[in-house]
Amino acid sequence: MSSFFEILSPSYLLFPALLGTAIMGLVCPLIGSYLVLRRTVFLGLTLPQIAAAGVSFTFWLQQTGFLPEWGQGERSIGMVGSLVFTFLGMGLLGYLEQRGKGMAEGRLAAAYALAGGLTILFIVFNPAGQVEVLNLLKGEVIALSQGELSLLAIVFGAVFVAVLAFHREFLLISFDRDLAFLLKGRQIIWDVLLYLLAGLIIAIGVILAGPLLIFGFLVLPALAARPLVNRMSSFLILSSVLGLVMAIFGFYSSVRLDLPLGPTDVTLGCCVIFLAYGLSRITPKASAALLILVGLAASSGGCGSRMAEAPVPEAKAIHAEQLWLAKVKNSTALLLQLPATNPLRSLAEMAGKISSDYRPSVMDLMRDSLKTELEQRGFRISLPEEKDSRFAAFPTDVSAAVRIAREGNLSGLTFVGEIQRWEIEAQRFVRVLADFKIIRIDDGAVLWARRIQRAVPTPSATNSGQASTDAVKEIVRDLFAG
Amino acid sequence: MDRFYRTHLDSGGWLKGESLGQDQVIDAIANARAESSTTTTLPLVALEKVSRGYDSAPVLQDASLAIYPGELVGLAGPNGSGKTTLFRTILGLLLSLGGTMSRSCPLANFGYVPQSAALDPQFPLSVGEIVEMGAYGRVRSFEIYPKKEKQLAGEVLDQVGLRHLAKKSFFALSGGQKQRILIARALMVKPKIMILDEPLSGIDEATRHSITDFLIKLTREKNLAVFFSSHDLEMVQRVADKIVRVDKGRVWLEKGKHAL
Numbered sequence: 001m002s003s004f005f006e007i008l009s010p011s012y013l014l015f016p017a018l019l020g021t022a023i024m025g026l027v028c029p030l031i032g033s034y035l036v037l038r039r040t041v042f043l044g045l046t047l048p049q050i051a052a053a054g055v056s057f058t059f060w061l062q063q064t065g066f067l068p069e070w071g072q073g074e075r076s077i078g079m080v081g082s083l084v085f086t087f088l089g090m091g092l093l094g095y096l097e098q099r100g101k102g103m104a105e106g107r108l109a110a111a112y113a114l115a116g117g118l119t120i121l122f123i124v125f126n127p128a129g130q131v132e133v134l135n136l137l138k139g140e141v142i143a144l145s146q147g148e149l150s151l152l153a154i155v156f157g158a159v160f161v162a163v164l165a166f167h168r169e170f171l172l173i174s175f176d177r178d179l180a181f182l183l184k185g186r187q188i189i190w191d192v193l194l195y196l197l198a199g200l201i202i203a204i205g206v207i208l209a210g211p212l213l214i215f216g217f218l219v220l221p222a223l224a225a226r227p228l229v230n231r232m233s234s235f236l237i238l239s240s241v242l243g244l245v246m247a248i249f250g251f252y253s254s255v256r257l258d259l260p261l262g263p264t265d266v267t268l269g270c271c272v273i274f275l276a277y278g279l280s281r282i283t284p285k286a287s288a289a290l291l292i293l294v295g296l297a298a299s300s301g302g303c304g305s306r307m308a309e310a311p312v313p314e315a316k317a318i319h320a321e322q323l324w325l326a327k328v329k330n331s332t333a334l335l336l337q338l339p340a341t342n343p344l345r346s347l348a349e350m351a352g353k354i355s356s357d358y359r360p361s362v363m364d365l366m367r368d369s370l371k372t373e374l375e376q377r378g379f380r381i382s383l384p385e386e387k388d389s390r391f392a393a394f395p396t397d398v399s400a401a402v403r404i405a406r407e408g409n410l411s412g413l414t415f416v417g418e419i420q421r422w423e424i425e426a427q428r429f430v431r432v433l434a435d436f437k438i439i440r441i442d443d444g445a446v447l448w449a450r451r452i453q454r455a456v457p458t459p460s461a462t463n464s465g466q467a468s469t470d471a472v473k474e475i476v477r478d479l480f481a482g
Numbered sequence: 483m484d485r486f487y488r489t490h491l492d493s494g495g496w497l498k499g500e501s502l503g504q505d506q507v508i509d510a511i512a513n514a515r516a517e518s519s520t521t522t523t524l525p526l527v528a529l530e531k532v533s534r535g536y537d538s539a540p541v542l543q544d545a546s547l548a549i550y551p552g553e554l555v556g557l558a559g560p561n562g563s564g565k566t567t568l569f570r571t572i573l574g575l576l577l578s579l580g581g582t583m584s585r586s587c588p589l590a591n592f593g594y595v596p597q598s599a600a601l602d603p604q605f606p607l608s609v610g611e612i613v614e615m616g617a618y619g620r621v622r623s624f625e626i627y628p629k630k631e632k633q634l635a636g637e638v639l640d641q642v643g644l645r646h647l648a649k650k651s652f653f654a655l656s657g658g659q660k661q662r663i664l665i666a667r668a669l670m671v672k673p674k675i676m677i678l679d680e681p682l683s684g685i686d687e688a689t690r691h692s693i694t695d696f697l698i699k700l701t702r703e704k705n706l707a708v709f710f711s712s713h714d715l716e717m718v719q720r721v722a723d724k725i726v727r728v729d730k731g732r733v734w735l736e737k738g739k740h741a742l
Contacts, residue, residue, distance in 0.1 A: 165623050171615075172615060175605050
């Protein structure tokens with residue numbers, strides 16, 4: 001589990017993702033502030049959904065063969081769809097606005113519903129890539145590559161500079177159009193520029209972070225900042241700061257609690273809004289004191305040093321040598337089989353130890369590695385299935401594990417492991433949630449336990465099998481090194 | 483030199499707007515002088531048989547009017563009679579249906595005071611920020627807001643007697659204070675003419691007097707033209723040099739130093 005300061009270190013595995021989220025959290029609220037003040041919040045909800053429809057449409061076109069395979073990766077082609085749909089959607093909404101037919105909210109609601117429906121339909125039309133498209137729409141900011149981070153920094157940096165440079169024009173055109181006309185002439189350009197900037201960050205942001213996170217960053221910090229300030233300059237600054245806070249603490253919570261980033265950030269943003277409205281009802285001094293208290297509480301919870309986690313003990317230390325190493329249980333609903341090209345499988349096949357139909361799994365690989373390490377720690381390892389072939393994997397639930405062991409007439413200690421999550425992210429790391437325990441069968445006492453819940457880096461992996469293999473090695477090293 | 487702006491209808495009935503060159507300005511000034519039998523001063527705004535309206539339905543019919551520097555002109559008429567339409571026409575915010583209108587100064591020299599209720603209280607704006615907006619026409623996009631404009635904002639706030647509220651939220655002020663702040667914003671434009679839409683509605687009697695006194699002072703001491711509207715004819719008669727009446731789209735002069 002990562003401490004707060006660990007995630008802020010540039011050497012942290014997910015630092016590029018954190019940086020990307022922070023950039024979005026800083027810049028999106030600047031545009032979102034104007035959307036909120038112009039009472040066009042729904043535009044911030046509708047445009048990301050239109051962008052998402054663009055992403056799924058592009059993938060569907062590619063799957064049907066209308067678009068060629070693009071060597072730059074799936075996100076690049078998704079980005080094109082996102083940009084095209086966003087600007088087309090904005091153009092259409094702008095045209096309907098000019099025509100002035102119907103309610104603005106009604107048009108936006110209809111556009112949102114249509115975009116949401118189309119997104120799902122295009123995904124359904126594209127069975128070959130449903131999972132990939134859904135993952136993209138969920139937002140894979142956590143797998144942000146260096147190139148994507150650079151693109152994000154350039155686009156959002158340009159938007160940031162533009163908002164700073166033209167903040168007076170944006171304010172004037174948003175607050176008092178008559179005065180804007182008198183002082184600057186009929187400057188539709190400022191309206192167009194504001195919406196272009198909004199479209200740009202939405203189109204790029206949706207493909208990199210998903211529609212939910214982008215909508216959250218656009219609107220929630222501005223809504224939270226509004227009751228706390230009376231000046232436009234303070235409003236923009238506070239919105240941006242709250243967006244940044246939401247991004248960093250949301251990211252930390254997401255990593256620490258192993259939650260998806262978008263929903264975590266949005267939930268945190270909503271909490272900040274409630275807090276802001278609460279603070280606005282008390283005096284500024286009391287607000288400041290309360291904010292400091294909340295900050296301290298968050299820091300003490302998040303910035304505390306990481307608790308030392310004990311490695312697997314030596315056999316002598318627990319006065320036992322015999323250890324039943326159970327099969328590692330797979331609770332992920334995925335097969336987690338290694339591909340046929342896995343070198344370990346080939347070696348085993350050559351040695352004639354396994355049939356050519358056999359496919360080793362992550363669980364097999366992990367148990368092999370555990371066995372080697374445990375033997376080096378002085379344990380005499382026995383495998384339950386060697387005693388009785390009916391033994392399956394043991395759960396890490398103590399009472400269930402003990403019951404199975406006793407029913408099979410095992411005694412002494414048993415080592416159990418259970419994988420609950422194993423997600424390979426762009427072959428750069430594997431998100432893992434796994435539990436390991438050493439249990440004394442006689443009385444059910446847990447002599448050692450460890451939970452691995454983190455993204456395990458696999459920088460040198462070139463395919464998913466390699467990533468899994470590297471991750472297993474890293475986890476076992478972690479278990480035995482502490 | 484100030485530019486001279488003129489709009490008129492061509493033979494086909496289309497609205498033509500033009501920014502005049504130097505020779506044309508001299509002609510236009512000569513014409514304006516010839517048209518005005520009572521004064522040798524160039525009118526800041528002149529309307530001749532102007533008809534304006536919304537969606538081709540006229541709200542103003544054949545409105546003729548001239549406003550000169552230093553004049554305090556009151557526009558009186560019941561609610562919905564077309565007062566705001568006349569103002570928006572003069573400011574170029576509404577399209578013309580017919581007639582001729584000329585302005586002898588650019589729109590950037592028009593200090594416009596809208597009804598404060600027309601401004602959205604959703605915006606978190608301090609008094610200082612509202613007043614500073616008046617100079618946005620002079621400050622370029624990438625420029626940091628100049629010190630001299632900040633000083634000027636302080637001075638115009640002094641003029642309306644509300645400098646001490648500079649950091650307060652604009653929308654937390656009383657109706658009378660808001661009107662004075664909007665007048666300060668209009669002064670920040672460095673106007674030649676000020677147009678005030680119902681500046682005295684919804685405020686108490688004492689504040690009304692202080693605002694009308696201030697408007698009179700502006701015309702007398704700074705030679706500004708002030709054109710304000712009210713549905714209170716009695717008050718307009720008491721304050722204005724010239725009274726323009728508007729009702730059901732018809733516009734006529736009731737009393738004043740200058741003839742239409």
